[in-house]
Amino acid sequence: MKEIVFAGGCFWGVEEYMSRIEGVLETSVGYANGHLEDPTYEKVCTGNTGHAEACVVKYDENVISLEELLKKFWEIIDPTIINRQGNDIGHQYRTGIYYINEQDLDTILKSKEEEGKKHSKPIVTDIEPLEVYYEAEEYHQKYLKKNPGGYCHIKL
Numbered sequence: 798m799k800e801i802v803f804a805g806g807c808f809w810g811v812e813e814y815m816s817r818i819e820g821v822l823e824t825s826v827g828y829a830n831g832h833l834e835d836p837t838y839e840k841v842c843t844g845n846t847g848h849a850e851a852c853v854v855k856y857d858e859n860v861i862s863l864e865e866l867l868k869k870f871w872e873i874i875d876p877t878i879i880n881r882q883g884n885d886i887g888h889q890y891r892t893g894i895y896y897i898n899e900q901d902l903d904t905i906l907k908s909k910e911e912e913g914k915k916h917s918k919p920i921v922t923d924i925e926p927l928e929v930y931y932e933a934e935e936y937h938q939k940y941l942k943k944n945p946g947g948y949c950h951i952k953l
Contacts, residue, residue: 798822800854802897803852803854803870803893804849804891804893804923805874806881806890807883809941809948810951812825812852812939812941813942813949814951815852815854815870818861820856820859821855822855823854824854824855824939825853825938826851826853827851828889828930829927830925830928830929830930831846832847833847836931844888848889849889849923850933864908868908870894874892874922875892876892877916877921878921883950883951884950891921891922892921893924893925894923896924897927905924
């Protein structure tokens with residue numbers, strides 16, 4: 798099993814979308830690559846913590862490759878917009894790919910290059926190692942499964 802962390806606006810939709818992909822074994826949402834220890838949703842929403850709302854994706858690389866997972870991720874975001882996806886605006890809603898395994902970086906950069914050919918503006922999606930991750934509060938986990946009518950900027 799491998800892991801990657803995606804930030805694509807509100808983490809509810811990213812998690813729900815990723816959870817439906819064959820080969821994805823587990824997802825959870827939380828706060829990535831910020832400077833505040835033990836952040837809460839309320840603190841992250843201030844935009845002052847440096848954290849991005851993010852989704853950890855654990856997947857079986859024998860079923861789905863990282864390349865395919867990245868293609869699916871690029872489909873649900875606009876990688877050319879800074880700090881916004883859909884109606885969600887703020888630093889915590891930036892897009893990002895936070896890798897855990899350094900060996901994944903080449904694949905991620907090649908994927909970004911391919912995605913860049915589809916856009917007239919530059920891609921601004923963070924591509925960084927995962928420095929820190931705090932799991933979000935329980936009520937955010939599997940939120941759209943618990944609340945099927947909940948807000949989502951991603952067409953599911």
